[in-house]
Amino acid sequence: MATVFIDGESGTTGLGIRERLGALPQVTLKSLSDDRRKDPAARRALMAEVDLVVLCLPDDAARESAALAAELGRDAPRLLDASTAHRVAPGWVYGFAELTPDHHENIAAAATVANPGCYPTGAIALVRPLVDAGLLPADYPLTINAVSGYSGGGKAMIQAHDAAHGPAFELYGLGLEHKHVPETMLYGGLSRRPIFVPSVGHYLKGMLVSIPLHLETLPGKPTGADLRSVLQARYAGCAQVTVVPAPTNGKLEPEALNDTDRLELYVCANEAHRQAVLVARLDNLGKGASGAAVQNIGLMLGLRTGAGVRELADA
Template identity: 70%
Template sequence: MTLTDTNQPKSVNQPKSGATKATVFVDGASGTTGLGIQERLRLLDNVEVKHIAEDKRKDAGAKRALMEEVDLVILCLPDAAAKETVALIDTMGNSAPKVLDASTAYRVAPDWAYGFAELAPDQADKIRTAAKVSNPGCYPTGGIALLRPLVDAGLLPPDYPLTLNAVSGYSGGGKSMIASFEDGSAPAFELYGLGFEHKHVPELQLYSRLTRRPIFIPSVGNYRQGMLVSVPLQLDTLPGKPSGADLQAALAKRYAGSKYVTAMPLNEPGKGGKLEPEALNETNQLELYVFASDKHHQAVLVARLDNLGKGASGAAVQNMRLMLGLADA
């Protein structure tokens, strides 16, 4: 794996025990997200990763002892197991590490900081000072990045009836989905989440500041990683009838100077162009597009990202740096 945008950290805020490096424990390091995080951490000079013996992974005493030694724990666990570990951390008092959770367990919890640093101008600072941060879902990262600036700017009403369509590589679907695609038993493409209860909808709605629950239709294609999230809009049904240029300008204003999020020029890559999902693989980058037709008063917003990068491991390392006082934003 080649990671193209992992910068070296510059400083660490008071690591435990006077160490010169920040110390991190990745709990659940054998899964896709955990493996991606460890790959990125190996590129950092000022971070030391602590490990627990395989036969001690479910030993609460051994886990507690290790967590007392580290500055931050990254949880790459199922929701129930993540909650158990957080409950254990909550008993540790002043010896408790900071915690970054990559599950869905705490993404809408009011006492956790949401780990999309570009959500609002002050969000990175909230992550820096938080003891507990929830890493965002891959699909919501794209959807929220597109919608939140437009809601904040008054271009998109919070109660607008929105539909989001998305396609991801199969690596985001867990071990069984990965196995089915890699052994050839899975179809080339399929829709899923058709019961309207996809676990990413609550965070997508909350952090986009939507009062009406959006319709979210995810899909998976027969390729490993890379993601597109798209939102169609009828522009003449929006207040003020904004143009595509108005939408693009709002995105450009929100993400001006952002290290990882780019608002692309209007109708880029051009009339009749195409957009494929794999161009940002192995990066923590997120590209936002507005395609619009003045003739038909229609637009499509599109977010492109690596579901394993900005959609998972890349975002986790970005949040880890912020939480530990390393250089990032």
């Protein structure tokens, strides 16, 4: 049995993690009463009792909670941070298990893991294999477009859409300072900052991340099939990440993977025009948040949870 404390379990991601972990007989969840959840001494005491703590908190609170755990020294639990606070911080392992063929081993051995953002999960899955293969230069001027359901915006956005129905569609982050860009650059293997244009639609969950490419501007002038082959080789044998043929009707909708922890990758190419669009589809609350967290928890605690990487899938 493994014991887990979710610090901030009442939020959207925390509730999703709790629901998933509650279905695992190998895990015992520990909690604090409502009147003690903000008591640092009570939180630190519980941290000393468990094997792993999941931080589902705003960034500043996540840093404070990580500091509380560090005060325990050798008695400190392992940490998984679902916030943005530690995604590019030294000493924290990035929690995208399929980042490289052996990256799940880094997660399994780590004391502190940062869960990925939902948008970067799709973008990095598409970009990193192509950069590693030399088909996409690290300094290529990428544009990343994405749309998410409104659950990705947290409680305030959920309440706004539920109460007032919200706009049908809106762009946001047009100041080009979105907090997901640093991790996308670092773990995507990029040296040039991409232009990232996120948007939200009036539906609860589901995400599409798309990256347009001019094939003639890439090294070796690859075809769409070349790009697809690289992605297929990288994710061969992965249970949760699959490369899917481009849709014959030229359409993709964002909700098809809702309530799953899967990530689908597409290469949609027009060879006559030498253009392509890379697309990732996922549930922003699944592989984009709670599902990825449980995958990482399984790796960190040595549990068979359907973690979706090659070795665990074969176990």
